[in-house]
Amino acid sequence: TGENIEQLEQKAEIMKSRPPPPKTPTVFDLEEGVFPVFHCTQEIPCDPCTSVCPRDLIKMSGDSILSLPYFTNEEPCIGCGRCVAVCPGLAITLADYRKDPDFVYVTLPSELGEKRIKKGDIVHIMSNTTEIGDYKVERVRILKEFPKTELVTVKLPKEQAKEATGILVQRVESYSEPMEIYHKEALADEAIVCRCERVTAGEIRKWIRRGIVDMNELKAITRAGMGACGGKTCNLLIQRIFREEGIKDVVPGTPRPLFVEVPLGIFAGTKKEEEK
Template sequence: MESYLAGDAEEIAEASAAMFSGKIKGLEIAGKLKKEYKCSPDEWKKKMEFLKSRPGKDVEPEKSSRNEGVYPIFNCSQEIPCNPCTSVCPKSAIYIDPENMMGVPVFLEEKGCIGCMQCVAICPGLAVTLVDFRKESDMPVITLPYEFGDRTLAVGDKAVVTDKEGCPLGEYEVISLRKAGKVSNTYLVQFKLPAEAARRAAGLIIQKDHGITAPLSDYIPEIRDDEIVCRCERVTAGEIRELIRKGIRDINQLKAITRAGMGACGGKTCQSIILRLMREEGVDVSEITKDTLRPLFFDTPLRYFAGIKDGESHE
């Protein structure tokens, strides 16, 4: 039987690469079913290579020092294959070289900004801040993306605004909070800040006041047999319990039999659930052999350890 690989099964890379890989393979499968070979367009293949690229060098974007008008500030400084902000700007005022989407975005002042906030809402890295000087040049309004919903923050609340390094710029009052769109979970939160702080603003902290990390109010008393323990390999609690009752105490052995923990995440979540299932079955902790976790790794050319940059001679 002929098979096709796509997404993480083909190569674990940036999420967009996995989706685009599926698009390419889908075209190939459609052609196979119709018995008409369809070759992916060259621009698709080129885009796929960009999406799979390793991050490039760090480039600090230029920031405007103007205390007038409205404009976005980009806090993304690493070259990665990402460009949704360029596609949503109604004024085409955000530019990334179309031949190299690895570049960092640049705001084209001559095109102007209307303050629509779409670039703030769409950025997957929450790396865009909108600064609006149109009403007050010394206390502009900033717009930041926020993904914890409206239950943890409200107009009139105070939150600590930070720069891109997470350093506090001060505590400020929320003057507006609204959802970015019907299908988006991103909220747009606004503050008034002094001009210098406004240009550095990149995030906010509210945990101290609202306890986002508070424990769950309801303890889950039992994990049902039909519930998934390992989402990567779709292994249920029932399958794990059956093997525990047969006497298996080594999580590595459970992995070999069921594939639980062999997925792309490397068993980061399922080991704790398996340990809980063993405790519930009356297994003493001293009898349990824990899983050998895979280290985080990335293929790294030896030249990087010698400090040799791309394009340089290694002789």
């Protein structure tokens, strides 16, 4: 139908498009209740946050998957944190103004593997442009749907609540000096290889050691490469793990595009066999 063709054309444009220059996220001026704060700067095909909100309060600007998400505020947010946990880019925080008139409880995502953050720990909070400071962890949650992402809550001054984007893991000055010859260490088992599907290097390594050398089989078993990005990041990391395991003969995966362009004449039966 005409509607289906239009949808295919829209998907074709998405697949062919390149990310535009980064944008400055729109800051929501609400200062009551609880709501998500979006720190996305790239308009890329990514919208998992719109599908996990139990009240359907997150939309994409212009209803396009290439747009930036926003909070509709059509009804109160319940502060479940699913949008924070599901974001592949760790670009969503949750601001809760309900508990303290002078401070805001801000929930940030953390994926440190075995280095779990605990209630009472002191963490260093960052914004996109600067360091905010050290703050005590008030609460840590892990949602059963997203067991590899911690939801870490700290209490921040109001003026910094919407600026907070993440937790500092390592300071620049703590990096070691570069070596003359670069020796890349093996990926840690807890390292996230596929952010879209939350697949770790350890999971990939386990199946490789069991004899899997086919990228398609790995995808079917672990779901690595099935996310919104189409495997643009994890495929390279999986190939790296194969090299770390000393395996050179790897069966490449089969690209699975959203659709294949086919002349309408094929469906109408007007094209001759030799023209197909």
